[in-house]
Amino acid sequence: MVLSLLAAACSAPTRLTDLGNLLRVLWEFLSLSLFSLGGGNTLLAEYHHLAVNQFCWLTDAQFADLYALAEAAPGPSSMLVGLLGLGAAWKEGVGWGLLSGYGAEAAILLPSTLLMVVACLSWRRLEHSPWRIAFERGMGPITLGILFAVGLKIVRTADTTRAGDLSVPGVIVSLIVCVLMLRTRISPLWFMAVAGVLGGLGMINR
Amino acid sequence: MAVISGDSSTDLAPAPGLRDLFFGMLQVALSAFGGGLSAWSQRIVVEQRRWMTNEQFLTGLTVARLFPGPNQINMAVYIGAQFRGLPGALVALAGMLLVPFTLLMLLGVGYFWLHELPAVDRVLAGVVAAAAGMALSMGFKILHQYWRDPVALLLAAGVFVAMVVFKVRLIPVVLITGPLAMAWYWPRRSTG
Numbered sequence: 001m002v003l004s005l006l007a008a009a010c011s012a013p014t015r016l017t018d019l020g021n022l023l024r025v026l027w028e029f030l031s032l033s034l035f036s037l038g039g040g041n042t043l044l045a046e047y048h049h050l051a052v053n054q055f056c057w058l059t060d061a062q063f064a065d066l067y068a069l070a071e072a073a074p075g076p077s078s079m080l081v082g083l084l085g086l087g088a089a090w091k092e093g094v095g096w097g098l099l100s101g102y103g104a105e106a107a108i109l110l111p112s113t114l115l116m117v118v119a120c121l122s123w124r125r126l127e128h129s130p131w132r133i134a135f136e137r138g139m140g141p142i143t144l145g146i147l148f149a150v151g152l153k154i155v156r157t158a159d160t161t162r163a164g165d166l167s168v169p170g171v172i173v174s175l176i177v178c179v180l181m182l183r184t185r186i187s188p189l190w191f192m193a194v195a196g197v198l199g200g201l202g203m204i205n206r
Numbered sequence: 207m208a209v210i211s212g213d214s215s216t217d218l219a220p221a222p223g224l225r226d227l228f229f230g231m232l233q234v235a236l237s238a239f240g241g242g243l244s245a246w247s248q249r250i251v252v253e254q255r256r257w258m259t260n261e262q263f264l265t266g267l268t269v270a271r272l273f274p275g276p277n278q279i280n281m282a283v284y285i286g287a288q289f290r291g292l293p294g295a296l297v298a299l300a301g302m303l304l305v306p307f308t309l310l311m312l313l314g315v316g317y318f319w320l321h322e323l324p325a326v327d328r329v330l331a332g333v334v335a336a337a338a339g340m341a342l343s344m345g346f347k348i349l350h351q352y353w354r355d356p357v358a359l360l361l362a363a364g365v366f367v368a369m370v371v372f373k374v375r376l377i378p379v380v381l382i383t384g385p386l387a388m389a390w391y392w393p394r395r396s397t398g
Contacts, residue, residue, distance in 0.1 A: 031377070032376070032377070033274065033275070034274050035274060035376055035377055035380050036274045036275055036276065037274060037380070038348075039271070039276055039277040040275065040276035040277075041341070041344055042376065043376070044341065045369065045376065046375065046376045049375065061334075062321070064334040064337070064338070065317065065321060065330050065333075065334060066314070066317070067334070067337055067341070068330065068333045068334045068336075068337035069310070069313055069314065069317060070310065071337045071340060072333070072337070073306065073309065073310045073313055074238070074239040074240070074241075074306050074309070075235065075238075075243075075303070075305075075306025075307065075309075075310065076243070076276045076278045076279055076303075076306075078276040078279065079303070079306065079307050079310050082307055082310060082311055082314070083310065083311070083314045083317075086311060086314045086315070086318070087314075087318065090318050094315055097315070097318070098311055098315070101311050101314065102307075102311075105303075105307060109275070109279065109299065112273065112274045112275030112279075112280070113275065113279075113280075113283050113295060113296070113299060114292075115273055115274065115275075116269070116270070116273050116275060116280050116283040116284065116287070116295070117283060117287045117291065117292050117295045119269055119272075119273050120266075120269060120283070120284050120287040120288060120295075121287065121291070123265070123269055130392060130393050131388075132272070133391075133392075133393045134388040134389075134391050134392045134393065135272070135388060136272055137387075137388075137391035138384065138387030138388040138389075138390065138391045139384065139387065140348075140351065140352065140358065141352055141355070141357075141358035141359070141361040141362045141365075141387060142361060142362070142365050142379075142380060142383050142384060142387055143348070144345060144348055144349065144352055144358070144362040144365075145361065145362035145363065145364065145365025145366040145369070146365055146366075146369065146376065146379070147344045147345035147348070148345035148362070148366050149365070149366050149369035149370050150341060150344070150345075151341045151342035151343070151344055151345050152342070152370060153370075154337075154338045154341035154342070155338045155339075155341065155342050157338075158334040158335055158337065158338035159334075159335055159338060167331075167335075169335075170331070170334075170335040170338075171335075173332065173335035173336055173339065174335050174336070174338040174339040174342060175339065175342075176339065177335075177336045177338075177339025177340060177342075177343075178339040178340075178342040178343045178346070180339075181339065181340055181343035181347075182343050182346055182347065187241065188336070188340050191336040191339065191340070192333045192336045192337060194336070195332035195333055195335055195336035196329045196330075196332045196333040196336075197329075197332065198332045199328050199329045199330065199331040199332020199333065199335070200325065200328050200329040200332065202328060203332075204328075204331045204332045204335055205331065206327075206331040206334075
């Protein structure tokens, strides 16, 4: 029953033209902002849940594509949120898509920016506070656990064929890139370029 | 480590205005198109424009890493807020993001126009597999810091299982494990 409701919900994407929907979506991004530990990558699994499962704006493959695009483009990869916003309103036209993209990025950055300003202005008092020390030490292991969960989620999303099977060549490429990222200092752009060529030759299917 | 350095602070340029902050961060963003955002902001803000000392810059990196939000973006906020408060932070943020973000949105528009072409889809299938490998490496990259701390590994494992097996969402995970972890790591007098 619940499952069928969820499945039914996902056949119709959440439209942003409805004011109630728009506010709900904005609230999701605003509240996630303060939970972006460890430089923001901890939010990737949440972005996937919102864009694919909850609001049904994107397919798994589209989400993986946009993630790769944000990683490949210059600038902080957390700008992925703008692409999700673009995808959310793409069917309304390019203009609305862009507006939605800029809005989504503003929503995800505003709360953490405000907190950061407060932190800068009160850093002298915060620096040696036990709260800061406990927060810094305590959040590290949590970030570690989240990053592993996020990595697994992204690999699953990216390396699944449209039929829902695991793409073995895709998984092999992901594992090789993971090892190379840890063992070498080669720019990841090269890995994406080489894998793109392999994909173009039809060696990585999905 | 607050370094009170009367000497080095006299070498500093006068505090930048809003316009300087915007163009300074724009310069950082444009210089860093090939990567290395952090190194470029240090070069431009500390060495070239002499807005702050290296110590102040490093303090900024500490604050930026500690607080939620993407590190590089937090760093821009720190630089802006240091001189002009909230307006400075917003202006620095805009300067840093405007060009790369607009470029990314244009790429996104191109993507939504073209992604159904079979050739584009085949190339993307490869690119995505590589990008997923980058995501997978993030956890391994910081794992060594916790290797000798069994409690940290237990916490991380608990978070991982909660999210992967029991599908708990991020916010409840952090709200439940965060206070527990902070209580455990609360500084004790004996450890200094």
